[in-house]
Structures are given as C-alpha cells and as structure tokens.
Amino acid sequence: MKKTIQLSAMAAILLAASTSISCNSSDNKNGAASGKSGSGDTYDLKFNLKPGAAYIYDMDVMQNVEAAGNSSTNNLYSKYTFNVKEAAEGNSKIEVVYDLMRMEMKSMGNTIKMSSEDQTPEAQGFRDMVNKPFSMTVSPEGKVVSIDGWESIEKSGAMKSEDLKQSMETSLNIFPDKAVKVGDTWKKDAAMSMQMFKMNISSTYTLTEVKGNIATITMDSEIKMGQDNNTQTNGMTMEMNGTQKGKMDVELNTGMTLTGNITQDIKGEMQVQGQKMPMNIKSEIKITGKQK
Numbered sequence: 001m002k003k004t005i006q007l008s009a010m011a012a013i014l015l016a017a018s019t020s021i022s023c024n025s026s027d028n029k030n031g032a033a034s035g036k037s038g039s040g041d042t043y044d045l046k047f048n049l050k051p052g053a054a055y056i057y058d059m060d061v062m063q064n065v066e067a068a069g070n071s072s073t074n075n076l077y078s079k080y081t082f083n084v085k086e087a088a089e090g091n092s093k094i095e096v097v098y099d100l101m102r103m104e105m106k107s108m109g110n111t112i113k114m115s116s117e118d119q120t121p122e123a124q125g126f127r128d129m130v131n132k133p134f135s136m137t138v139s140p141e142g143k144v145v146s147i148d149g150w151e152s153i154e155k156s157g158a159m160k161s162e163d164l165k166q167s168m169e170t171s172l173n174i175f176p177d178k179a180v181k182v183g184d185t186w187k188k189d190a191a192m193s194m195q196m197f198k199m200n201i202s203s204t205y206t207l208t209e210v211k212g213n214i215a216t217i218t219m220d221s222e223i224k225m226g227q228d229n230n231t232q233t234n235g236m237t238m239e240m241n242g243t244q245k246g247k248m249d250v251e252l253n254t255g256m257t258l259t260g261n262i263t264q265d266i267k268g269e270m271q272v273q274g275q276k277m278p279m280n281i282k283s284e285i286k287i288t289g290k291q292k
Helices: 002-017 121-127 161-172
Strands: 054-067 068-088 091-107 108-113 134-137 144-148 185-194 197-211 215-225 236-251 259-274 275-291
Touching: 002 236, 108 121, 134 161, 144 161, 161 185, 197 236, 215 259
Parallel strands: none
Antiparallel strands: 054 068, 054 275, 068 091, 091 108, 091 134, 134 144, 185 197, 197 215, 215 236, 236 259, 259 275
16 A cells, blocks of 8 residues: 555656746847747747755646446645755756645545545555655756655655656656747657556647746647556556646746646556456646745
8 A cells, every 4th residue: 555655646746747847038038028929939948947946836636547347536636845956067956855745535435535744554655755855957958867865765665766767857858959939849759667667658749829928838648558568567467548638837037837737548458367457547637836
C-alpha cells in the first residue's frame, strides 16, 4: 500500500511539471507585453529563472478508472514549492519540496481518505515524501542535468532517482529549438519510465496567443506503451495507449505558470497470470501557481 500511494502521487505530481515552463519574450521591449501581440512578434521560449525566486503550486487530479467491470474514482491534491537556488552558465538549480498531499479513493461502495498530515500507518507513504527537499539542475532548454538529494526518499520506497530524472526531463524539455510566433507549432518525443511501466510520448505544442503579459500554449500528445515497452513483473504485462491534451497560461515576464488544465484518456489491457483485464483511465488535472 505504501509503495502504491507513493507511485500514484509521483505520477500525478510529475504531470504538473509540464506546465511549469518559462518564457522569455524577445520582443517585450517592443511592446509585446503591453498589449495583444502582433503577427510578427517572436518569442524565445526557454528557462530563465532568477536565484531567490520561489513559486507555490496547487494541483488537483480527478481520475476515473474502469477495470474488469469495476469502476473507481481517485482524487489527489498536492501542494509543492519550487525554490530557485542558483543560476550559473544558463543552468538553474531548483529545490523542490512537496508540502502537502491528500488522496481520496472510492471503489465498490468503499471510501479511503488519507493525508500527509495524518499519523496513520496507511499515510506513511505520503509522510515519507513531504518536507523532504531535493534539487534538480535544469538547462535553459529544459534538460534535467542532475537530481540531488532524492536518495533518502528513494530508500523509503519511492521511484528511483534515475527514473525521476527521466520523468522530470520528459515534462520539462518541451521548448522549441528556435524562436516562434503565435500560431507556430513544434514537436517533442520523449520516453518515460517509472517503476513498473515505460511510456513513449509524442507531443505537439502550439503558441496559440500572447495577450498582455500572458502567453497561452496548448499541447496535444499521444501516449503509447507498445510491445517493446511492455513491463512484465511476476507474470503481469500491460499495454496502454491514449491521448493527452492541455492548455497553459504563462506569465511572460517571469515564466510562471498561472493556470494549467490537462485531460488524459488512456485505454489498454493488463494481463495477470494469463488473465486479461481491460482498463480505461480518464484524468482531469488542474494546476494553479503563484510567486511566493
């Protein structure tokens, strides 16, 4: 139960990183941030974080799961903080702290609630993760150069440090390799693994609008777990395919995400000891952020 709780929490929290992008507008001095952008304005989207800055995020995930004829709902709320510690040679060192986690699961008439604030044995997985700072060094392009300080959390049963690094980079490495205008699109392919599964994610991003100091970015992704990426553990295999769509409002002068809304629809099949079990997972993720 402890490991299941930690994996569920981490999977949801990592989704939040995909909206925590930074934008540095090359045309702000020409008035792009004072009104609606013109058709010729270009924007260099990249990480441009300043030491001493801190951002607080709230994330609410509502998930509906159908498996083997049974349905359940999971609601996960989490609060976390990004503290920018250093910026050298373009890279930023960010301290990440999970401040609070709450989860409610409803299935077959039963309800389970737990929080990192609870002192029950069932909530130990959450308590092992909150108020345990770790740091990541991120390049301007969103490449995660290193993860430090996760080892003690990993020992409690959470995901491995290398898996966390890969997952963070999947979420953060989303920037185009050149300046873009409103209406431009760019593609990113990524691979993500976490404990018992691996995914290939192919995403298309679009800069849909810049109005005042706010940039709106949409994403449209395909998620695949093909034959080469099937995970087999103790006689279990899983193959899932789906889509992910999202919209983010980002403050241009700071890069801070103000709001993010993501929907996922994933379908597939799990096979346990020769018995096949169809699965359908639909998720709604809402994220809000503000400077501390």
